[in-house]
Amino acid sequence: QVQLLESGGGLVQAGDSLRLSCAASRRTISSYDAGWFRQGPGKEREFVAAINWIGDSTYYADSVTGRFTISKDNAKNTVYLQMNNLKPEDTGVYYCGAGTTIPRIRSGTLSYWGQGTHVTVSS
Numbered sequence: 001q002v003q004l005l006e007s008g009g010g011l012v013q014a015g016d017s018l019r020l021s022c023a024a025s026r027r028t029i030s031s032y033d034a035g036w037f038r039q040g041p042g043k044e045r046e047f048v049a050a051i052n053w054i055g056d057s058t059y060y061a062d063s064v065t066g067r068f069t070i071s072k073d074n075a076k077n078t079v080y081l082q083m084n085n086l087k088p089e090d091t092g093v094y095y096c097g098a099g100t101t102i103p104r105i106r107s108g109t110l111s112y113w114g115q116g117t118h119v120t121v122s123s
Helices: 102-106
Strands: 002-008 008-012 019-023 031-040 046-052 058-060 067-074 077-084 090-101 115-120
Touching: 019 031, 019 046, 019 090, 019 115, 031 067, 031 077, 031 102, 046 067, 046 077, 046 102, 058 067, 077 090, 090 102
Parallel strands: 008 115
Antiparallel strands: 002 019, 019 077, 031 046, 031 090, 046 058, 067 077, 090 115
16 A cells, blocks of 8 residues: 655745655555646646656646646655646645556546645735
């Protein structure tokens, strides 16, 4: 069983940056693909970004391409989401997860989920 714990959320202004971290415990995340999702106020949870197990292939939602960067440090058992040029529409709870394949992750079918971290972007 992999436990995931997100951190790094907070209240920022439009144009600012944040770096979210997702630390795995109990088991290594190195053999899993990983992803980030978010759920805005009154919205359904949506895919944000994914990365393959080795960390050399990344995938992004159109809304964050060019602004967000997902990365994975298997030695630290941690997945990151660097978010630049934040917009008010990026506000929401951000969840990380681990899964077996990129297509399954992109469809929201993950083996493990974290509890989420709040990001609020003011205009």
